[in-house]
Amino acid sequence: MNVIETKQLSKSYGSAQIIKAIDLSVKEGELFGFLGRNGAGKSTFINMLTGIIYPSSGTYSLLGVKGPNDQVKKRMGVMPDYSTLYSSLTAMEHLKFLSALSGNSASKVRCKEVLNLVGLQNHGGKKVGKFSFGMKKKLGIAQAIIHDPKIIFLDEPTSGLDPESAITIQKLIQNLQKNGKTIFMTSHNLHEVEKICTQIAIMKDGQIIKIGTMDELRAFYRSKITVKIKHSPIPKAEQLTLYEWLESAGSDLTKEVNSLTITVDDEKKIAEMIRAFNQCKVDIFRVEVEEPSLEDIFLDE
Amino acid sequence: MFVIAKREFINLFKGIKSIITVLFLLIVSYYSAKFSEVISIGIELTASEAEGIHTVGILTLILLLGYLFVASLSHNTVNREMEERTIRFLITRTSRQSIILGKFFGICLFWFVTLIISFLLISIFSQKVDLFIFLQTMSLLIYQIALIILLSVIILKPSLTMFLGIIVGLSFPAVGIWLAFTSNTWVSWIKFITPYYYLFNEDYTFVMNVILAVIMLAIANQIFKRREC
Ligand SMILES: Nc1ncnc2c1ncn2[C@@H]1O[C@H](COP(=O)(O)OP(=O)(O)O)[C@@H](O)[C@H]1O
Numbered sequence A: 001m002n003v004i005e006t007k008q009l010s011k012s013y014g015s016a017q018i019i020k021a022i023d024l025s026v027k028e029g030e031l032f033g034f035l036g037r038n039g040a041g042k043s044t045f046i047n048m049l050t051g052i053i054y055p056s057s058g059t060y061s062l063l064g065v066k067g068p069n070d071q072v073k074k075r076m077g078v079m080p081d082y083s084t085l086y087s088s089l090t091a092m093e094h095l096k097f098l099s100a101l102s103g104n105s106a107s108k109v110r111c112k113e114v115l116n117l118v119g120l121q122n123h124g125g126k127k128v129g130k131f132s133f134g135m136k137k138k139l140g141i142a143q144a145i146i147h148d149p150k151i152i153f154l155d156e157p158t159s160g161l162d163p164e165s166a167i168t169i170q171k172l173i174q175n176l177q178k179n180g181k182t183i184f185m186t187s188h189n190l191h192e193v194e195k196i197c198t199q200i201a202i203m204k205d206g207q208i209i210k211i212g213t214m215d216e217l218r219a220f221y222r223s224k225i226t227v228k229i230k231h232s233p234i235p236k237a238e239q240l241t242l243y244e245w246l247e248s249a250g251s252d253l254t255k256e257v258n259s260l261t262i263t264v265d266d267e268k269k270i271a272e273m274i275r276a277f278n279q280c281k282v283d284i285f286r287v288e289v290e291e292p293s294l295e296d297i298f299l300d301e
Numbered sequence B: 001m002f003v004i005a006k007r008e009f010i011n012l013f014k015g016i017k018s019i020i021t022v023l024f025l026l027i028v029s030y031y032s033a034k035f036s037e038v039i040s041i042g043i044e045l046t047a048s049e050a051e052g053i054h055t056v057g058i059l060t061l062i063l064l065l066g067y068l069f070v071a072s073l074s075h076n077t078v079n080r081e082m083e084e085r086t087i088r089f090l091i092t093r094t095s096r097q098s099i100i101l102g103k104f105f106g107i108c109l110f111w112f113v114t115l116i117i118s119f120l121l122i123s124i125f126s127q128k129v130d131l132f133i134f135l136q137t138m139s140l141l142i143y144q145i146a147l148i149i150l151l152s153v154i155i156l157k158p159s160l161t162m163f164l165g166i167i168v169g170l171s172f173p174a175v176g177i178w179l180a181f182t183s184n185t186w187v188s189w190i191k192f193i194t195p196y197y198y199l200f201n202e203d204y205t206f207v208m209n210v211i212l213a214v215i216m217l218a219i220a221n222q223i224f225k226r227r228e229c
């Protein structure tokens, strides 16, 4: 089942079209990463799905129900961007109040459990007014999961966190997925998305320019596999043929003493290359393959 | 809705401003009731006037300053949450209508409790609770609470609703009472939407105030539903 589905979903402010007719489906159990630079339109998109703002045109449905719908809200957990919590309430009071509002009042034990998950176990009784940015962010995540929702929207859950906390949160998000939740998160951090997301959409200027699993995205962009080969000296007689063959097989060939670097567009070429070396009676000591990271893809576009 | 109402109610009782307001009301109720008999000696009163003498203090206060009290405590009930974006935690969990109604009932309950305590204090001297006057007063407060919620939805700036609260709070009673009695036909129709007009009769016309409150809440709800947060 598609937990999230959008059809031609668009949003304009005045004459500026921020989201341009996005068609998207997210399957149940997916940890979906919405990747894009600042200003790409990630928050605008997620805010439409969560009912914070309304589409200018197009439709969406969550859990099979056309939105916005108040019943679906009960099964939804949301951490919006730039939202302050109530400075006069404690972390514990937040969780109690907000879970009750979602119709699934959390017990004290449950609140403590969730505070523990996000690393706020020692701050349950503290007023949020006294919280640091990172602590507020963690509580933002805690309130999004306290009522055990089926679908969780997280807008930049780790941005601004210290690396250690970011890893805690990433692990938490992965665990939520393992427990059957569908998670839709945005991020401008490639490595994070690369590390944890099962599906990734790359967004630019209000459009999705590419969508797929990390492997699919890589396969698509595999035109840039860099191969570094360390080899025994090439017999004089073979040098010309081998180099000529290599130049036809790949690009950006750089020759060094007993090593070379070349860029190929297909993994299969690597095996062919090794065969070519063997035929020329050249031993290969080491092959280093560097696949493009999402960052390369991302920056290229 | 009840969760929001409870939160709003507790919030009001936690604030220092509300405690001062409530204490002030209670003290006025108590002493005006206590001294009303002393003061009224030598003044000719009709039977019904004499009967209502104990509640004169609190009635005057709420009639003249009720809006100011309600506004000072709750003028920013919606727009503050819009400004600080805490509203996003609410609208992603429950319907916008239940947020408006929850806030309304929470604030109403606060004033209901406050008013009950005032009237109980007064009953120490009058030996009875005047249910009719209590309901009339409550209808006025209900009208004012709905108006404040409406303004808080329409006007996005809390500082503006505060300012408006003071201006309206000070002029409303005077203007409202003038409207109720003026014969100027150009403006006198406005009296039908002011709460005072419905308080002068000793019958149940005060229910009109509750009907007006419902209308204001419906408008507030429609506006809030369309708002992007
Ligand atoms: N309320 C608004 N009015 C006008 N423009 C807006 C509004 N909200 C967002 N935008 C514009 O939409 C674009 C995308 O913003 P946003 O969705 O916040 O991006 P992201 O979350 O990817 O950083 C930005 O150029 C921003 O200026």
Ligand SMILES: [Mg+2]
Binding pocket: A042, A043, A044, A081, A155, A156
């Ligand atoms: Mg954003």
